[in-house]
Structures are given as structure tokens and as C-alpha cells.
Amino acid sequence: MYDEDEDNELPVSLLLSVPEDKRCTFKQLREMASLKGIEIYPSTTDDGLVGFRLEHDGESVRCRDIDTLKTELIAHGVPLLSDGELQELLKAFQSAFMRAMEGHDAGSTSQGNH
Numbered sequence: 001m002y003d004e005d006e007d008n009e010l011p012v013s014l015l016l017s018v019p020e021d022k023r024c025t026f027k028q029l030r031e032m033a034s035l036k037g038i039e040i041y042p043s044t045t046d047d048g049l050v051g052f053r054l055e056h057d058g059e060s061v062r063c064r065d066i067d068t069l070k071t072e073l074i075a076h077g078v079p080l081l082s083d084g085e086l087q088e089l090l091k092a093f094q095s096a097f098m099r100a101m102e103g104h105d106a107g108s109t110s111q112g113n114h
Helices: 014-016 020-034 067-074 082-113
Strands: 039-045 048-056 059-065
Touching: 014 020, 014 039, 020 039, 020 067, 048 067, 059 067
Parallel strands: none
Antiparallel strands: 039 048, 048 059
16 A cells, blocks of 8 residues: 655665764655745755755755754745644644534434424
8 A cells, every 4th residue: 555655755874874862853844845845854964954844846946954954944834833832723624623513413412303
């Protein structure tokens, strides 16, 4: 069975080239960017990580660090949220979903009593 997500997986060797303290941020940025059709890769030499490469619509942009990469992503319309903001957004969606389901269940129960 073919899984589309496998295409977006970064080879472990490239992920390991990103410093450990930046890996989580890099993975999060990569996932957010992929929603807009933007690919992000670490840019390395034999000496190690030298920055990041952003590819979109056949264009390639080099970014020297995570902050420059974030700025470039914002310029491409990628909404960057902190972990806390993502958690709040998720909780809000879950709460709205639960309220909608409770309202749906209450509506179907009251209709059944008529």
C-alpha cells in the first residue's frame, strides 16, 4: 500500500545533521510548510550544517539559520504557531467538536420523544 506521507519523510541522516536542540523546531516548521507545498531541507557540507534550503514552485532559497527560515516561511504565508498556541488551537477544536456532538445527540434525542 502506498502512503503519501512517506514522500515527505526526511532521511534520518539529514535530520541528524540538524543540531539536537533545533530538531523539534525544524520538524514542526517542515510539517507546517508542507501544508503550503513548501519543502525544507537542512543544507550541509562536509563540515556539517550550514543552514536550510526552502523549495517552492521550482525556486530554492537558502536560509542561514532557523530564525531566517521562519521569516522566509512567514513571507510565503505559512502560519507559524508556538507549541502552546498549537495546543490551545487543538483544545478549542476539540471543545467545539464535543459541543457540536452533544448538541447533535440532544437534538436527536428530543426528536425521538415527539
